[in-house]
Amino acid sequence: FLLTQPPSVSVAPGQTASISCGADNIASQSVHWYQHKPGQAPVLVLYDDSERPSGIPARFSGSNFGNSATLTITRVEAGDEAVYYCQVWKSGDGHPRGVFGGGTKVTVL
Amino acid sequence: EVYLVESGGGLVKPGGSLRLSCAASGFIFSNYNMIWVRQAPGKGLEWISYISYTSNYIYYADSVKGRFTVSRDNANNSLFLQMNSLRVDDTAIYFCVRPNRDGPLHFDSWGQGVLVTVSS
Numbered sequence: 001f002l003l004t005q006p007p008s009v010s011v012a013p014g015q016t017a018s019i020s021c022g023a024d025n026i027a028s029q030s031v032h033w034y035q036h037k038p039g040q041a042p043v044l045v046l047y048d049d050s051e052r053p054s055g056i057p058a059r060f061s062g063s064n065f066g067n068s069a070t071l072t073i074t075r076v077e078a079g080d081e082a083v084y085y086c087q088v089w090k091s092g093d094g095h096p097r098g099v100f101g102g103g104t105k106v107t108v109l
Numbered sequence: 110e111v112y113l114v115e116s117g118g119g120l121v122k123p124g125g126s127l128r129l130s131c132a133a134s135g136f137i138f139s140n141y142n143m144i145w146v147r148q149a150p151g152k153g154l155e156w157i158s159y160i161s162y163t164s165n166y167i168y169y170a171d172s173v174k175g176r177f178t179v180s181r182d183n184a185n186n187s188l189f190l191q192m193n194s195l196r197v198d199d200t201a202i203y204f205c206v207r208p209n210r211d212g213p214l215h216f217d218s219w220g221q222g223v224l225v226t227v228s229s
Contacts, residue, residue, distance in 0.1 A: 016183030030213035034154070041204065041219035042154065048213065085154050089214035096168050097143065098214065 003086050003101035009025040009078045010107045021069040021086030029088040033062060036103070037082045045084075046071060073098045073106070081108045110190030111135040113220035114203045120226045125195050127225060139183035142166075144216060145190050145210055147201040155201075158190065159214075167168040173199075195227045 004022040011017040021031060033046040045056050049064040059074045073080055086101040117129040131143075145158040158179040159168040167179055178191040190207055202222040208214045 032213075032215035034216070036154070041221050042216075043219075044215060044217060047209070047215040053171075053217070064213065078186070081225045083153075087154075087156075096159065096171060098146070098164075098216075100156065103153040 001087050001088075001090055001099055002031045003088065005084075005086060005101040007102070008105045008107065010109055011073075012109045013076055013078060015076055017073040017076050017080070017106055019071045019073075019084050019086075019106070021071070021101050022067055023088075024046075024067060025063050026069050026088070027066055028066075029090075032087045033071045033102045034087065034103055035080075035082045040087070048074065061089050062080070076106075076108055081106055111207060111218040113207060113218060115203060117203050117204065118225045119222035120228065122197055122229055123195060123197055123227055124147045125227070126191070126193045127195065128139045129203055129205075129223060129225070131188040132182070132189075132221060133186045133205075133207070137168070138181075138186040141207055141210060142214075143179075143181060144206040144214075145179060145188075146204045146206050146216070146219075148204070148222075149198065149201040152201075157203075160188070162174065173211065195225075197227050199225065200227045201225060202215035 030048045034042040035045045036042040045060050048061045050062040061072045081102045085103045114132045125228045142161045160179045176194045178207045180189045204222045205220040206216045207218040
């Protein structure tokens with residue numbers, strides 16, 4: 001089971017960044033998203049497709065339909081520059097495991 | 110606040126062994142399943158192991174199965190990863206992670222990570 005993300009996305013400050021995470025029938029899974037900055041621990045920014053943990057601004061939102069889940073960051077700020085990973089937990093096939101996408105580097109121009 | 114502090118990393122030769130520890134605080138450790146995730150240099154995140162709160166259920170990624178062993182000590186709020194037969198491609202930062210308690214697993218809280226370097 002593979003999660004496919006674009007390697008990079010570039011966005012100007014104040015604009016909107018959209019990051020896709022693709023897999024066959026991914027809508028049947030709960031998709032979670034992490035922000036990872038160099039030298040820091042990853043931070044959960046969305047869980048269960050579109051839920052925000054406390055402390056994560058409403059500028060971060062998500063959706064999950066068909067074969068693609070999407071993380072959307074509106075009004076992008078310089079501090080949003082990071083690598084973003086999608087993740088699912090695969091179970092039910094006798095081999096529970098975590099699966100991450102390859103990561104998308106968001107560059108704020 | 111949740112604290113997860115990894116230790117035990119370092120430089121080891123191929124074929125060698127290393128034992129990582131994770132000291133947990135700020136939550137009831139014995140109530141939570143726990144996870145190890147790693148990140149090789151220039152690569153993405155990779156889930157490598159899961160242990161249930163009772164240690165009854167343990168799962169590994171295929172890349173480490175048969176070489177790594179996860180364990181825990183609930184009395185001392187500690188998680189461990191015994192790494193044997195280490196290979197160059199095991200070089201990575203290893204993160205101790207606490208997932209959510211219910212529902213599809215996501216990874217709530219992360220340690221800062223510990224570096225393991227496998228090189229001759």
